[in-house]
Amino acid sequence: MAAPFEEEPPTEDVLNSFRAEWKRELEGSQQRQTSPLNAEEKLEQDKHKKAREYFQEGVKLEQTGKLYDAIKFYKKAEQLVPDIEKEVYQITSVQVNPQKMNLSAQVKNEDENHNPVEDTNQDNDDITNLIEKFNRDVCLDNKPTIQQEFENNNVRHIGSLPAELLNLIFKWVVSADLDFRSLENCSLVCKGFYLAARDQDIWRQICIRAFGKSSLSHNIEGIPWRQWYLSSASIHYNGCYVSKMTYIRQGERGFQDHESYRAWHMVTYYRLIRLFPGGKMLMVLSADDPSLTAKLMNNRNFCSIQGVLYGEYRVVEKKLVCVLHKTAPKKSAPKISRRKRRDSMIYYDVPDQDFLLEFQIKGKNSKLLYWSSYKIINKYSTGRETEEDITLSDQNFPRMQFVKVGSYHFESSAPL
Template identity: 35%
Template sequence: MDEIQSRGPGTFVPLAEDTAGEQGSSGSGGEGGGDGNGDESGEAQDEESSSSNTLVTMETELENFRQEWRRELEESPQFDASVGASRGNTAELSESHKEEIVEEKARRYFLQGINAEQSGRLYEAISFYRRAVQLVPDIEFKMFDNSGKMQTDNGSDTSDDSAVEEEEDVLNEDGDVSDLVTKFNNLSALSGCTLICQPDLDQKTTHISALPREVFMYILRWLVSSDFDFHSLEQVSMVSRGFYLCARDPEIWRLACLRVWDVNCGHPNKYGTWRDMYVQRPRLRFNGAYISRTTYVRYGEAMFQDASYRPCYLVEYYRYLRFFPDGMVFMLTTPDDPYQSLAKLRHRKVRHTTVLTGHYRLLGNSVSIIAKRPKVELPVGSNYFRYRRNKQNLSHDPGEQQYHLKLEVRNIKHRTNFQLLWQHYAIHTKYRNGQETVSSFDLTPKTFPPFWFSRVRSFTTESISPLQ
């Protein structure tokens, strides 16, 4: 095949044609032209025609290759914008480029607003959100997908390798474990997600993460309820980081402190936070009952048949105390075990005459209680007036009794406010003639053992009203 020399893009000149021209000129000018020269010129023409045909074929194939190459480039998703600009789409590309710049600026404002909100700078957060909405009104919907994950410019969520590494770095930082609120806030700022949680699996129904934070906080107030069931609140905080942050909301713990100590609440500067104040300061527990078990041996009288034999009896009874946040207290003394007796203390309205009702007052770590037996409402009927006439004729006046108790709140190991110790116990009896007697008891550990707290789940199964 004849050689081809390239002299520029798209231009090819056969070397055989130049060679043939030189041979023809030299043959015509040389001596002894004759028939031999004619044969040589014919062969040169044949060779020139064959080389020109080959050149046309190669140029056609090359042009087809160029067209196919351009077509593949135009159909490729990575087609350069300069090609489109050369075809008259320069104005459209510039408009789309401007929109991308505006949207990217709105995204930056929105992320700055999220970081400011997580840090507690609400005024700055509102300013950033306003700027972002002014640039792109639906920027919030573009920032998050249906699952609540923040989207980046290329459409992928922010849970990439770099974000995961940053979260691991934050979690692996050396520090106090009690400062989890700060760590979780930093992780939320890194992820850019403001939802209370994120569904791990695809949900066909509405997930709890779709609830606004304000609604979820109101649900937590119902969970704590007026009975102060903070044990259930701590269980909820173990679900996720978002639930943990909601359960540590200062407003919930501030309301609890105000309900417990009222005017003597003060400020939590000494403890650090409202939650630390509620946990560390001496108080009473409301999601259960304090139980004291008393046991002693009592000897009976000697038998007339055998004077040397005296029977002995093991006496066992229980004392129960249940406190309410509004200052009410129930007191019960009975030989029945807790499984039979705690049901009598469940409802606020007293349904058993053996339950004493009263009020308490907490001062420091001391609790003062005044309780009395509720009045028995007799049915009005034929026997009512006979009972009243016989009661007036009685010479014995039992009087009205009031039970005065003073107890000390104590911590046992890692259990705060778990024990109540006796400090004072007396019964005040007031008679109809105006006289009043006081019977004080000698408090010994055997006859008056301390109260121990026991959580009762049935006390908090129903929520009457939220924490307010």
């Protein structure tokens, strides 16, 4: 007998089964292609994670003072990921900043509930409000202004000193020579030092030292003394004002030189002015190196340079007015016998001289002095006085530029 007739499956079912099998094959090939990439990414992620763990462990060791062990972990982290520090900073800043913002908001709300505080709606990092910000942080933390980084009961920390004693220490830092650079460097240490360096009493005494007691009556509006000093100050104390002058002079002809030969020499010399706090000053003319000459001008009462002039100065509306004195040497009259009185020597009257100088203060940060006038007053022993008005020119009297001298504020001789 013939085999029974078998019905063929419908065409649509065959197509559907073919499509499903084809889809499974495609998905399988894609998984086989992506599986090596996923493995490489996983290895890279594990390496970055391990590097972050090494770096954070190094941070913990550094905070506890174990610097040598911390360096080992830092090196391991950098060997795995060279830019690990930037990566850790980005990850931790994204995670920590929202918490800090919420915490600060809670603290502000609590403070407003107990003690209302004005909402200034300004950035806390604004440099103009650092004093207010640091004072607010100290009040909220309820801790000393200067805190220990590591607890050590065997050593007494500077933060435990009373405010009056810390104020005296900073007056020694400023010293009588007004060393502002050292004071500003101290203010960069911590919040407590920043507040101590901005103390009103210190800057009030600085203004008195720089401008005299008359400055107390000038600050009528009650501006903070530091701000008032920075807006009023126009001279510098940690260096000298220097100018260079040159001229040509004819030399003498030697016995071997030809009659038509004439020697000419280029002469160079320097004028240096040193201003001291309190109105004292020095002026020197010297042909030596100005850097060496300036180091000898470190005392307002004594200078070993020959021909140095001592005087006083005042600053009046961007003008520097100076008065320098030169006393004539006193000569003792020799004893003359009666026989030689007729043929006695005649001595000329050498006058005492006062030099009146006036400058215009200009330039960036007020570091340039331009000559305005120069007068010499001769005072004779007979009471006669004469006045000479010197003609000013850019060649003979060029502008004077301020140059810092590091040895001036090397040590403090007296407190503010």
